[in-house]
Amino acid sequence: MVRIGVIGAMQEEVSALISQMKDKEEYTIAGMTFCKGSLWNQDAVVVKSGVGKVNIGICTQLMITVFSVDFVINTGVAGGLYKDINVGDIVISSDALQHDLDCTAHDFKKGEIPGMETSVFKADPELVDLAKEACELVNPEISCYVGRVVTGDQFIGVSEKKKELVELFDAYCVEMEGGAMAQVAWLNKVPFVIVRAITDRADDTAAVDYNTFVQQAIVHTVKLLAAMFLKLGR
Ligand code: ADE
Numbered sequence: 388m389v390r391i392g393v394i395g396a397m398q399e400e401v402s403a404l405i406s407q408m409k410d411k412e413e414y415t416i417a418g419m420t421f422c423k424g425s426l427w428n429q430d431a432v433v434v435k436s437g438v439g440k441v442n443i444g445i446c447t448q449l450m451i452t453v454f455s456v457d458f459v460i461n462t463g464v465a466g467g468l469y470k471d472i473n474v475g476d477i478v479i480s481s482d483a484l485q486h487d488l489d490c491t492a493h494d495f496k497k498g499e500i501p502g503m504e505t506s507v508f509k510a511d512p513e514l515v516d517l518a519k520e521a522c523e524l525v526n527p528e529i530s531c532y533v534g535r536v537v538t539g540d541q542f543i544g545v546s547e548k549k550k551e552l553v554e555l556f557d558a559y560c561v562e563m564e565g566g567a568m569a570q571v572a573w574l575n576k577v578p579f580v581i582v583r584a585i586t587d588r589a590d591d592t593a594a595v596d597y598n599t600f601v602q603q604a605i606v607h608t609v610k611l612l613a614a615m616f617l618k619l620g621r
Pocket of ligand 1: 464465466467541542543544561562563586587588589590593597
């Protein structure tokens, strides 16, 4: 049986998973409590990483090194960038990068990491397909997109900044952890996928929309993950 690592940045994003876990054991490392047990009949480890790239970078490495997970899933919410995307919709990562990595002064492209073979980390195609099938099965009332996720240590809540991200990266959503998890997974040759529900459109009303829709959006990611786990068991 494979072991699945699931990482969410905030308590809301993981509490529904942790409360449904059976035979739970808890281990706290670097201030993060890893819950290991059986989730929807799969061997899983679920953890709240905290917000931002450093937190999830440490967390992902611990998932891999200490808990020996076979793959990692990052679940949570995001700001929508794709023009037709609505609050509540889901984005599954085709790939991920860090939009705030900026060595343009040295002639690198925005998001490009000097010295690395790649700066755009491709999600595992099988996990992407599985997540999409699961989403369409259990969330038929919303749209589910497969597209690029861009990550930075910034909440994007200004339309001008959103415009810049759209023009530069052709991304579907923006958040604050996925690209860093993707980089750590890639460095360790561990497959990954990011699953994000849209709470806002990363524009001037993003902060208010986020608070209004966060609980509602997470319902969709939890349903998706449950269906995905069932499919993995078959
Ligand atoms: N998570 C949810 N909405 C976001 C936004 N607008 N920017 C960054 N992370 C987000």
